[in-house]
Amino acid sequence: MAKTAKSRRPRVPARTEAAAPTTQQLLGDIRSLIESARERTAQAVNAGLVLLHWQIGHRIRQDILGQERADYGRRIVQTLSAQLTAEYGRGFTRTNLFYMVQFAEAFPDQRIVHALSGQLSWTHFRQIISIDDPLKRDFYAEMCRMERWSTRTLQRKIGTMLFERTAISKQPTEVVKRELAALRDEDKLTPDLVFRDPYILDFLGLKNTYGEKDVESAILRELESFILEMGTGFTFAARQKRISVDERDYYLDLLFYHRTLRRLVAIELKLDQFQAEHKGQMELYLRWLDRHERQPGEEAPIGLILCAGKSTEHVELLQLAPSGIRIAEYLTELPPRELLERKLHEALLNARAALAARRTPKRLVAKAGAEA
Numbered sequence: 001m002a003k004t005a006k007s008r009r010p011r012v013p014a015r016t017e018a019a020a021p022t023t024q025q026l027l028g029d030i031r032s033l034i035e036s037a038r039e040r041t042a043q044a045v046n047a048g049l050v051l052l053h054w055q056i057g058h059r060i061r062q063d064i065l066g067q068e069r070a071d072y073g074r075r076i077v078q079t080l081s082a083q084l085t086a087e088y089g090r091g092f093t094r095t096n097l098f099y100m101v102q103f104a105e106a107f108p109d110q111r112i113v114h115a116l117s118g119q120l121s122w123t124h125f126r127q128i129i130s131i132d133d134p135l136k137r138d139f140y141a142e143m144c145r146m147e148r149w150s151t152r153t154l155q156r157k158i159g160t161m162l163f164e165r166t167a168i169s170k171q172p173t174e175v176v177k178r179e180l181a182a183l184r185d186e187d188k189l190t191p192d193l194v195f196r197d198p199y200i201l202d203f204l205g206l207k208n209t210y211g212e213k214d215v216e217s218a219i220l221r222e223l224e225s226f227i228l229e230m231g232t233g234f235t236f237a238a239r240q241k242r243i244s245v246d247e248r249d250y251y252l253d254l255l256f257y258h259r260t261l262r263r264l265v266a267i268e269l270k271l272d273q274f275q276a277e278h279k280g281q282m283e284l285y286l287r288w289l290d291r292h293e294r295q296p297g298e299e300a301p302i303g304l305i306l307c308a309g310k311s312t313e314h315v316e317l318l319q320l321a322p323s324g325i326r327i328a329e330y331l332t333e334l335p336p337r338e339l340l341e342r343k344l345h346e347a348l349l350n351a352r353a354a355l356a357a358r359r360t361p362k363r364l365v366a367k368a369g370a371e372a
Contacts (some may be wrong), residue, residue, distance in 0.1 A: 043118060046117065046121050046122075047114075047117040047118055049122055050113065050116075050117040050120070050121070050122055050125065051110075051113065051114060051117055053099075053100045053103060053122055053125075054100070054103055054104055054107065054110065054113050056097070056100045057097075057099075057100030057101040057102070057103045057104035057105075058104040058110075060077060060080070060097060060100065060101050060104075061101045061104050061105060064076050064077065077094060077097050077098065078094055080092075080097065081093055081094040081096075081097050084097075099126060099129070102129050103125055103129050106128070106129040106134075106137060107125075107129075107141075112184070115145075115184070116141055116142075116145055118145075119144070119145040119148060120141065120144055120145060121151065123151045124144060124149075124151055124154055127151065127154055127155060127158065128140050128141050128144070128154075131158070135173065135176050135177065135180070136163045138180050138184075139163045139166075139168070139176075139180060139193075140154065140157065140158060140162075140163065142180055142183045142184050143157075143162075143183075143193070144157075146183065146187065146189065147231060147232040147233070148232070153228065159337070160200050160334065160340070161337075161340055161341065161344055162196065164341075164344040164345075164348065165196040165197055165198060165199075165344065166192065166193060166194075166195070166196050167191070167192040167193075167195055167196075167197070167326070168190075168192040168193050169348065170347070170348060170351035170352065170355070171192065171355075172355070179192065179193060187260075189233070189260045189261060190261075191261065191302060191326070194230075194231050194233070194258065194261065195304060195326050195328065196231075196328060197326075197327070197328035197329060197347070198328060198329035198330055198331050198343075199229055199230070199306060199328055199329070199330045199331070200229060200330075200331050200334055201215075201219075201226070201229065201330050201331065201332050202331070202332060202333050202334040203222050203225040203226075203229075204218040204219065204222055204226075204332060205218065205222075206218055206332040207332075210271075211271065212253070212269050212270070212271055215269050215271070216239065216240075216253055216254065216269060219254065220236075220239060223236060230256075233258050233259050233260045233261070234256045234257070234258055234265065235256060235257045235258075235259060236254075236256055237255040237256055237257050237264070238252075238254070238255040239253070239254060239255075240252070240253065241254075241255045241266075243284075243285055243288045243289075245284065245288060250281075250284070250285070252266050252267075252268065252285050253267055253268050253269045254266075254267040254268075254269070255267070255289075261299060261302075262297065262298050262299050263298055263299035263300060263301055263302055264289050264293060264294065264298070264301040264302070265301070265302055265303075265304060266282065266285050266286060266289060266301060266302070266303045266304070267303075267304045267305075267306060268281070268282060268285075268303070268304075268305045268306070269306050269307075270305060270306065270307035270308065271307075271308055272307065272308055272309075273307060273308060273309045273310060273311065274305060274307045274309070274310035274311065274314060274315065274327050276314060276318060278305050278307075279318050279320060279323065279325060282303040282305055282323075282325050283303075283323055283325070285303065286300075286301045286302070286303050286323070286324055286325070289301040300324055301324065302324045302325075302326070303323075303324060303325045303326065304325075304326050304327075304328060305325065305326070305327050305328070306328055306329075306330045307327065307328075307329060307330070308329065308330070309329055310327050310329060312347075312350050312354075315327050316354055
């Protein structure tokens with residue numbers, strides 16, 4: 001009698017380790033979806049809150065405080081505050097309502113507020129509206145949006161007088177307005193908005209005697225803080241970049257790339273005062289980088305010489321701008337604010353005097369000298 005074939009169960013594929021990554025990948029994708037949704041929700045809530053505060057401030061300013069009876073208006077605000085606080089909580093105290101009014105006064109154009117609200121929180125605006133100078137206020141608002149500063153970073157930037165340390169602050173008002181408008185409307189960042197003088201490098205922890213290599217090593221050790229002081233957009237490219245010319249080697253201290261400016265940034269560190277020969281050295285480096293390292297679509301490399309001090313007349317006479325070279329001092333300790341203010345004020349006066357001298361026709365200068 002023939003043997004009957006045994007019935008067999010369907011073969012179940014054995015579990016393999018290959019299935020695990022698929023599950024992990026799915027879990028990772030879902031996590032990303034959740035985090036992205038939370039971030040969008042938080043941004044939407046923040047933007048709505050900022051616009052609400054502007055609208056409240058605008059309405060109070062327009063309907064109450066804009067009238068001649070200021071004392072009566074203040075009493076109305078007090079009454080509003082008591083009622084709103086009872087209904088909606090502590091966010092509508094009398095002080096906060098007046099902050100909202102100040103907000104509407106500092107930023108009268110709702111379209112600008114709407115554009116900024118995607119990145120800046122109410123806490124950001126609270127710090128910015130305390131600045132009296134409209135140009136300075138616009139600078140911090142746009143740079144904060146562009147570089148996505150935290151509120152703590154914004155506070156430090158204001159405290160270390162970033163605006164006064166940028167080259168743009170030394171320009172005529174019309175130029176400042178034009179560059180800030182380009183930054184707001186086109187996200188166009190120029191070197192005058194990026195580079196500063198002096199740089200505050202107190203985070204390097206350098207004390208007493210130190211050499212150029214010590215500064216360089218400290219910068220690389222504290223690279224994140226250094227880039228934060230330089231401004232976001234900088235990407236580290238090389239240290240002691242070898243530059244070979246006619247079988248002779250030179251070494252550039254630091255090389256960065258700025259993504260928004262789309263150009264290489266060569267940085268040389270000097271422990272002493274800026275010297276005229278430093279210009280020739282940097283020009284050589286920039287021309288070599290332009291020939292051998294510049295990629296299609298990039299702008300010409302730019303150079304920054306960080307030194308312990310500089311003579312204003314030296315810098316002016318060398319006419320560095322056409323060479324793409326900038327000179328800046330660096331401070332390894334944050335000076336008292338009064339001293340920093342005085343130093344920057346003197347630099348501003350010198351820059352404006354030099355600008356006025358360049359604009360004054362020579363015949364008027366000769367005439368003035370003859371009359372004297």
